[in-house]
Amino acid sequence: MTKAITMKDVAERAGVSPMTVSRAFKEDASVNAETRRNILKAADELGYVFDSTASNLRSQKTGFVAVTIPSLNNSNFADTVTAISDDLAEHGLQPLLGYTNYCVEREEALIEQFLRRKPEAIVVTGGQHTHRGRQLLEKARIPVIEMWDQPQAPVAYSVGFSNARAMHDLTDRLVRLGHHELGFIGGGPQSDTRAQDRRNGFIRAVSGHGLDASRLIDTTSTNFSIKEAHRAFQELRSRFPEVKTVICASDLYAFGVLSACQRAGIKVPNDLSIAGFGAFEIAPFTCPTLTTVDAKPSEIGQKTADLIAALLAGEAAQEVPINHETRYELLIRESTSGCV
Amino acid sequence: MTKAITMKDVAERAGVSPMTVSRAFKEDASVNAETRRNILKAADELGYVFDSTASNLRSQKTGFVAVTIPSLNNSNFADTVTAISDDLAEHGLQPLLGYTNYCVEREEALIEQFLRRKPEAIVVTGGQHTHRGRQLLEKARIPVIEMWDQPQAPVAYSVGFSNARAMHDLTDRLVRLGHHELGFIGGGPQSDTRAQDRRNGFIRAVSGHGLDASRLIDTTSTNFSIKEAHRAFQELRSRFPEVKTVICASDLYAFGVLSACQRAGIKVPNDLSIAGFGAFEIAPFTCPTLTTVDAKPSEIGQKTADLIAALLAGEAAQEVPINHETRYELLIRESTSGCV
């Protein structure tokens, strides 16, 4: 292995000091335009590649922002990450992405691993962590942001909405539209915490109207899958045949229920109404179109990135709000009857 | 800002030299078991966090593997990245993920940005790059892997399949099943190169049977979207009303066409057959189920990661094959008639 080409080599070739080369590679540093041109030319001729690892160490800045999400394979989180990524790029920051598989232990491991890389901020999904995971976040001397949730006891900053409230609102709306025999799929004790929150919101809304809120079907895998929805729907039909409206913790479940209905000749929404959560891309294109809640994942990502940028720009801490509530929107569509 | 806690601090507290602390943090280094325990305890009490940036610089190893994909929002690529990520983790490697938005210029920028971080290998999607992008890859002194394709002129290693051949096979199969008036949606000049390849495969297969291969509808956005499919399907119906079988460059398009048919009262597969590409999660659950091609994204990811691991383990270069062809599987389902 031949020796690596460094700034020193470039400096020699361009007839300047290494420091000037260093400056030439920073957009905003004061270097004579022609000198810079010479330096960049020399660098190019030598095939020099800037070495961040050295820069990171000396400047104590890595430009990394650690981001953990439950799964890459969920279009909601993918949208959020895409927005974060785009937005951070404008500030010269690079996301360091990892997924937890909906598992707090994996989250803890990821957080630890990421913190070693000295990110300038860390974003996690939701407010649930292992004890040690939380400690790590608290002791990290960088901005910590919990997104996609409104934790009761946030570590530091939060950007998101109350999943419980959003599902409460959807359920409430449906009850007012005349839905009285409701069942819920998803959010069992083993599942994603956001799904659990949604289920709690459902229960609260249904009991709030004095209706039966006990028709709950657990899902056993943490990840949302259509297959799981089929199983759950079968269970629902055998245990609670009276249910006229199924609300699901995710659009993917709702799609699974819808497809099971189509197979079984159950007319939606005439025989059964279905609602989901998440406003996945397919929701407005299924037949019937799917009632759901749009949690505006991109907005969450954007606000998260903006918050990070503001914090890193050293904005006076007291001027930056701790909690950023994001909007969500009920989308009442054809899959639920009574949409006037 | 108080001073950071370093290995030196830990060393003092544990009564050893910094070097021994360094060793204690490496799994395989030779350190007395009790000494290590003491060191880790001291580190814990001080709240020490290992600093990769320094380690990276000195050891000239970052543990990063740069990975660029066209989009995060595509479940095929998400599956691949998930597999890569899982597999690399076992070797202590961390993916550095970025997406190009199906744009080679963005890819070039990403490659350049990533190379500065001194990854130990770089994975890109497909064989199409800007001139400079390719040069950067060639001059990087690390393993380069192009995945999801079989480039004619690979930069170095490749892991994937021929999109053209896969689509050729699907089309050929459908023709043999009696489909003779075929149209294709996707893969216009502005679109994803894999979609272009698939279209070429379609054309080759159709002309190979002496049939009309000119019923092609371009899509204008690079990203696959259901909305785009609706537009394209409308164009297809007005320009080529005789088409009895629509093959799409992506399952998402196929789903869009299917939903448009359901709206318009067109019976699938009786009036029209539909096939997609990608074996998305919804494909076996739509009604009718969707004919498609499973490109086994996880397998691509796994093989890519295995290849990287082998190369970094210093496996004799001549023992590692340059090109790794991955399997794909035709899934003939209900959406295409004649599936006997």
Next chain:
DNA sequence: AGGCTCGATGTTATCGATAACATAACATGA
């Protein structure tokens, strides 16, 4: 007993960029 291997630890120099400070040249205004 002498020589040798091996495990456990210490010492020193270094990875490559840049923060912090210093300097030189030249312009600007009272």
Next chain:
DNA sequence: TCATGTTATGTTATCGATAACATCGAGCCT
């Protein structure tokens, strides 16, 4: 005219871990 900026550049020390080499004692073989 000189004080005071301003711009462009150089010098030195440093970020924090670890590669490379050195040391030392214990066990083992002949």
